Amino acid sequence: MAKIVIVSGNPVKHSRLNGLTEHAAGKLQESGYRVAWIHVSDLPAEDLIHAKFDSPSILEANAQIEQADAVILASPVYKASFSGVLKAYLDLLPQQSLHQKLILPLFIGGSIAHLLAVEYSLKPIVSVLGARNQLAGVYAVDSWVTREEQGGFALSEELLARLDDSIRQLTEELRWLSVRREWERNLNSDSVHSAI
Secondary structure (H helix, E strand, C coil): CCEEEEEECCCCCCCCHHHHHHHHHHHHHHCCCEEEEEEHHHCCHHHHHCCCCCCHHHHHHHHHHHHCCEEEEEEEEECCEECHHHHHHHCCCCCCCCCCCEEEEEEEECCHHHCCHHHHHHHHHHHHCCCCEECCCEEEEHHHEEECCCCCEEECHHHHHHHHHHHHHHHHHHHHHHHHHHHHHHHHHHHHHHHC
């Protein structure tokens, strides 16, 4: 089964963004997908700030990205862009590291005014890293996610519907990706046999 890595560029441990990422992870795991996490704020700050490409922590995180079929990039929106924490990590990914990976952005901000942050700030970066299949993703407003007294988060009905639709699109694309890779393996195998 395909592997999905959730990269959380959230500098705050208990942010409402967790409501989105935890819901997405739960839905994917229910469908049988393997989900791994990279919490960028848990990576050594010195490695991020000083761009230590050879840091064991960075290399381990990058290996997870390399093994992934899909990457969910999650971030709060500050000043009309994704977090600097996420940008610091994306700067340490090798060139073309997102090639042939499905990308699903999950963003949250204070108002709908920053809705286009995904298009204008994230899309160019992931494109430079080789991504060619970025799904529409979800932009949520803080007020659509409420903290529950017993812990966890409650998502508005509209947000749940949009998030579930994005996860459904991701799983459909993962199925097509699996079919395509199998077809390419068979094609390469047939080419080898034809050459013999």
